[in-house]
Amino acid sequence: MLQISNRGQQMPPSPIRKLVPYAEAAKRKGIHVYHLNIGQPDVETPPAILDAVRKADIKVLEYSHSAGNESYRRKLVQYYKSVGINVTHEEIMITTGGSEAIQFGFFTCLNPGDEVIIPEPFYANYNGFAVAAGVKVVPITSHIENGFALPPIADFEKVITDKTKAIVVCNPNNPTGYLYSREEMEALKTICLKYDLYLFSDEAYREFCYDGEYISALHLEGMEQHAILMDTVSKRYSACGARIGAFVTKNKEVYNTAMKFAQARLSPPGLAQIMGEAAVDLPASYFDEPKAEYMGRRDLLVSRLNAMPGVFCPNPGGAFYAIARLPIDDADVFCQWLLESFSHDNKTVMLAPATGFYGTPGLGKNEVRLAYVLNKHDINEAMDCLQAALEVYPGRVAVAEKNVSQVAG
């Protein structure tokens, strides 16, 4: 009999997309659904970068260099310099979104059976790339009570084995919005140097840091051979559909090996590379407006959440996500119920159950992720829905206290 591969069977379905049929059914009933469930910003893609594609003089849309157009990579050298990262164009490889950068990292550095440590909750698709590469994800738990700060070094050391080859961090973090401090990044460096681990650093949200300082893995002195930066233009320029990212490392052997994977798939998308290159020419002030907008939304969202009885939401320092603890029995049931059985003035809200972001079964059952990718008016409406929903949800449970005093940034 024809069979599906084991990894195909193990491959997790998207935890974010599994509620989509319920959202579609709600919409068919005429209910307006506020989407706080996915990281698709509503911010306009800068018209100038789309214009660059429109104006490009293309006779034959040829394969580019497998590492991406050299002109684009040279531009990115300037961009990275502007955020304090010194790399050459031969240390940058253009990828098909940040996703492909993660894949290249896993395939290049990890053997089947190897282990990567990832602080949970984490970006759910790391699981998928790990399954594809035959790699085991070892989660260590970060906690809502201290805003999802990096777990202490001892927690890493407890799970390190001779199979451990890397740590993956996302900074600022999706799904928690947590921004790692200099001390935390130095702690990661200490562990990586002590145990000879790669540090895969997903920095998709670096432009959106509100409180505190952004520290890149490539800012850490002495980590040049260990650090692999996974990057993307998706969130930076609200161009998620472009599928352009970057794999950046000063480790020559890693770069050259990743290059063989890049050659096998020929080249990254050509039209989108033109966009990416044009984006580097946007004025530095370009980020002021989206950043201020996201920060205003964050403040609104977090204050609305914490004003609801039994709800606790730490204040995220970056990205455009927050995880909130709700007085509910089961986040998966609740999020489905919001779409299937609830409406408030003919509106409802779609949230992502946090369970999908934890590697440890059973965690996140009373937590949801909210992406503040809607304008303030809509966030307010969505919060009205959530507040009303929590008042009538049959699975509501009592909570002891809010732990506001323990909130970290």
Next chain:
Amino acid sequence: MLQISNRGQQMPPSPIRKLVPYAEAAKRKGIHVYHLNIGQPDVETPPAILDAVRKADIKVLEYSHSAGNESYRRKLVQYYKSVGINVTHEEIMITTGGSEAIQFGFFTCLNPGDEVIIPEPFYANYNGFAVAAGVKVVPITSHIENGFALPPIADFEKVITDKTKAIVVCNPNNPTGYLYSREEMEALKTICLKYDLYLFSDEAYREFCYDGEYISALHLEGMEQHAILMDTVSKRYSACGARIGAFVTKNKEVYNTAMKFAQARLSPPGLAQIMGEAAVDLPASYFDEPKAEYMGRRDLLVSRLNAMPGVFCPNPGGAFYAIARLPIDDADVFCQWLLESFSHDNKTVMLAPATGFYGTPGLGKNEVRLAYVLNKHDINEAMDCLQAALEVYPGRVAVAEKNVSQVAG
């Protein structure tokens, strides 16, 4: 010590690209290099499909559906119907080039350690995708004497083990240009049904069949659960840099599993999907001109080659490649020598040594692949170079006969 993964070490470098530094050096010396080494057509990308991108009204370039825009998939249903393939939009998944379709097929259907049979010479990047997936490529040899026809069923049966899970074919073929006949496709069907194998069918060149009939794996009755079509717009519309392909299968379990890999990488390139969708609206007559052009080039190339003493080139039935046997000692040495030590009127030609397309070590040492992606004038000039080169190449060897009588189409 930090280490590269085993698969990273095993990953083959691109056999086509390894000569690039020698070509660059030749150019720096002022020598004109005719590139017959890569499948990058010189045919203009249809302006109408680039215009579709230019005119697209995009406010936010969002993620598309992970399977690609539904409007595009519905259009492709019409396209496939026009080539005799009946599929629904739910049997089509848009991929990042044909490359990603191959990856999805391997990851979905094959376990590490499984074997796939591929008639050699074959598209070298299948090796790379196999290494990434931990899969073993088992080559069975096709021969230049009969134009690289499908090896007999007995050759397949000789290498089938309980690890064999699939056969990969490329039709019309890269690198041989061979177009499989109905009888050969039926033979593949017989094997796949008898041994329960998947048939991965790479049909990137279907529009360019010159002699004989194009038979798709999806034309084969009874193969609905076995056939997986890997497709791309790269060659069809001379849009290699777009990176848009398709994974097409009527096997629901395979489709749904591949979809999980598609969800992990979020979506295929957005701008290029607009191009692909617009391409379906090109008039059917669009292909007349490039097809006639390629056919004229093929006729010229093959007749020039066969007119050279000691050279034999079967007449390819499709695609835009030919493999020629030359009176040389070592194709890798010869191709490098062409760039490093030879010029004719200050010109030379870059060819791909066929060794990189064989899985069996030692085969293809007196063969080269030529891509007829240059206009007839340039092909003539390139053939002048090759002819002159063969007269003075120090590693020239005598050959017995040309076997022209055995040429198959």
